[in-house]
Amino acid sequence: MKVHWREISSASNSFAALAAACEVHGYHLEATKEPCPDVTCYSLNSITERSYRDEIAGADCITIAGGPHASARYSDVAQYADYVVVGEGEYTLPALLATIEEGRDPPPGVATARGYTPARHTVLLDGYPPFSEVKGFIEITRGCPFGCGYCQTPRLFGRCMRHRSVDEISRYAARFRDIRFVTPNAFAYGSDGVHLRLDRVERLLRSLNGRIYFGTFPGEVRPECVSQQSIDLILDYCANTRLHFGAQSGSDRVLRLLHRGHTVEDVVRAVDLCRENGLVPVVDFILGLPFESDDDQRATLDLVRLVTRAGKAHIHYFMPLPRTPLQNSRPRSLLPETEKVLGRLALGGRITGSWMDHEIRFFRHSPHL
Template identity: 65%
Template sequence: MQVNWRNIHAARNSFAVLYAACEREGIHLNPVDAPTGDITCYSLTSISAARYQKEIASADCITIVGGPHVSAVPRGVAGYADYVVVGEGEYTLPRLLISLARGGDGKIPGVMTGDWYQPADTAVRLDAFPPFSEYKGYIEISRGCPFSCGYCQTPQIFGHCMRHRSVDEIARYTERHSQSRFITPNALAYGSDGVHPRFDKVERLLRGCHNQIFFGTFPSEVRPEFVCTASLELINRYCTNTKLHFGAQSGSDTVLSRMKRGHTVADVITAVDLCREHGLTPVVDFIVGLPFETDADQRATLDLIREVARAGTVHVHRFIPLPGTSLAGSPARPLLPETEKVCGDLALRGHLTGSWNAVEIRFLRRHSNDIP
């Protein structure tokens, strides 16, 4: 049975993880640029899903589709794909492929096919699966998030309880890279419940990696309330990066509260100031066009954007109502003329990246001198 993996740029790390998980079961995923063979697998985001829907529906092979978009709206995808993997795939995908290879119908927990669905009966323990093998990827060190930010799919897919890969396993895989880069909802929450930092465990992790460590930068970030003297001293002592990436999202405490962000504007300002004091450049995320922000809220965000831009770099993206989130179906509100002007001026001066109009750019690689 020939099993293929559809090459999609945004799914490269998913491919690395799932290739390694399938390889352990004697299944090899062959990367392809079009559906072919016996089976072709896809991993889709909510941005890429529309682009591949027609291709999947008309494929002359069995199609298996997973990814964050699929986990949010599985019944919609099951209308044009043969099998839909809902949630984590490291255990479910090999199990599904083995069922199909043995002539089974693929009706296993965690898979939707047609009108049939049974929720997964397992949760992934990160140490039980390699982060990559032949096709290298970033090392996922944590999964899950205790917060419920209204725009974010992460806790809906991976749960609200954080799970961590052990230091020994992380260190073993970092030896295969010249540089260590990690995937995690909040790098500074490593080893903790995601709310109360355990910097002793963060230090043990950083001390256990013996190559160049980039921590709290692409493809992960940190939360502003985790930025403090103790955490920044750890980064300066053990890490290579000269920047720290964290999310502000809004300059209005009212908006932050309504989206259940879990921090305040003051936390953001403190984090920016502490970064400067420790010689690190802050790279700060903002969302503009949130559905419930007033003109005053948007102007408060502009004020904070200007303040951050004086100390570091701002990354701005337009609100996207992602399926599976509490704000799904909520349209983005129009931007004020001054929002367009300020963002454009800062971008021309090199202080702002991202896009406040073309939402796809939110999912592209961020510009950073710390990223080779």
């Protein structure tokens, strides 16, 4: 049975991880630019799903859809895809391929138009290679203890952090000259995500050979985790001159409503520490949040201005994602003064992002899982 993977730029790291997992079970995933027999797999987020829905529905082959959107809206996606892998795919996708080949019913964790039985497992990261023939960034941690209202990560992967072991990370990192990681919070490696274990982070960094990029895309950090001790690890072991973290809002009221778990002061402190230590802060913001008042938006704009004096800001317009607390919320409009300031900062090269067009984020950027 031939198994293909539909190439989608925003899902390149998923391809690397799932191709490696399937290889363990004797299945080779061949990249394709169109659906091909016998089986074609897709990884969809809430933007790319719009572009591939009709293709999947009309494909003259068995189709399997997965990814964040398919996992969150599996009943909808199962109306046009033959099978939907819900949640983590390393175990479920090879198991599904085996049942297709043998003519059996799909395993738990797979939805069809006939129904869905939840998976009864959680993936142990050391149980699967992060990549094989198809190289990808090394995923070192999965899951997040925080419940940010806009984010799918804890809803898809749980709030208990799971870490790949230092030995496994080091073994695969040896295949790269430049080493980059996938993680929801790089400084949380080896910890529960709330109480940091920087000794374990140091052990990881010390085990690696090559140019290490830690705390940068696609493995950012949280602002309250930025301290002199954590920055010293970057300066001592890493090649990056930037540190990437999320502020999301310049309003403490909005941060509380988002359940972010940090304050504006934490963001300002992190920016100052970066500047004092010669690192460029790259800070994420979300504008147009549904409960954002005019004053809240202006406060965010003030924080963007502060950040861009010392570094760069990455701006997104709020997009409600399925299976999050804010999934049914509507974004509010940007103030004219906000659009004016953002335009001026963009022309000066101080900000990037997609505050006017969601699709820029996924079709011109981001190999995120």
